[in-house]
Amino acid sequence: MIIDYTPKLDFCDVLLVPCYSELDSRSQVSLVRTFNNFKWSPYKINCIPIFAANMHKIGTLKVAKELSKLGLMTCLSKHISVSDMNNFLHSEENLSSFFSAETSGKFFDSIAFSTGSKEEDISRLFSLMTAFPQVKIICIDVANGYRSSFLKFIADFRKDFKDHIIIAGNVVTSDQACKIIDSGADIVKVGIGSGSVCSTRNVTGVGYPQLSAVLEMQESVHNCGGFLMSDGGCQVPGDIAKAFAANADFVMLGGMLSGHNECVHEGTDDPCSFYGMSSYHAMETHYGSIAEYRSSEGKVVTVSAKGSISNTIQEILGGIRSACTYINC
Ligand code: 5GP
8 A cells, every 4th residue: 555645635624815806796706607618529518617416316307497597507317317307397387487498498508417337327318318409418427437447438428429518427536537538528527435425435445535636636637628527525615615716617516405495306205315326225216226246335314404495506606706705716
């Protein structure tokens, strides 16, 4: 074993130092960024670069609808099907109050479909892409982005979806991040073991402190033409500001968005029951069983009810805007 003795930091280990600022008010801060120079995709994204995670209780269509109104993005849960999409789009509430030509365009621009590497995930993704060709972003999400087959998997995807913006991960080191970008991804997702309902660090001993992962990787990811998404570990709005300050292009949130009215698929779901996508609960719920060779790498938690997600988003954006006035951004 080789031990790296350089300090490794999480968001809670640092603070942003204020400096002379020409910004007198938070209202002068714009959080919208345009991305129009992806390595592979000719598409552009114009958004507040914060994504709701593709976790079952976070990447819901109801969350996506609210976030799209506010300019944020959503990676939809891997378990959303074509009929879920159709039911949602054609529900009475949405047809009458939400989906004008303009809001519908904005909605489709603000969502990504997600897939894992399982056969059933891929065939579900292909059906979604056929039914909704207006969706431009695909998130290829595996727990361990170091598997040898993963790079070929991304390269094959790129052949099938030449123009799409592809997000792929997760990794925590530059070498593999650049291979992922070179294989066909536009955005690499960074974070192993930092999620709020993740137990990978305890179960396997593997992980990397999130702020250091972003800080150490951002330069090489940008040099190889990619963008970096910091995924996991944000617990308060200031953590998001720190991730952007470390030069993350996008930030993905799970736990901070949990417990809201919109964190449900059906009326009977409980928004307060939140769980890791590698927990026993997720394996049983979504795949019907737990393979003998697997152990759980996720937790099940009950979070408090937080009301409407738009209030939380306003709080988050207010915090980041204020951070920007302190540091003249
Ligand atoms: P959070 O914002 O809650 O701190 O982190 C969200 C991220 O945690 C997700 O986007 C995903 O990368 C990760 N995650 C979600 N479920 C699990 C799980 O069961 N196990 C592990 N290791 N990571 C998870």
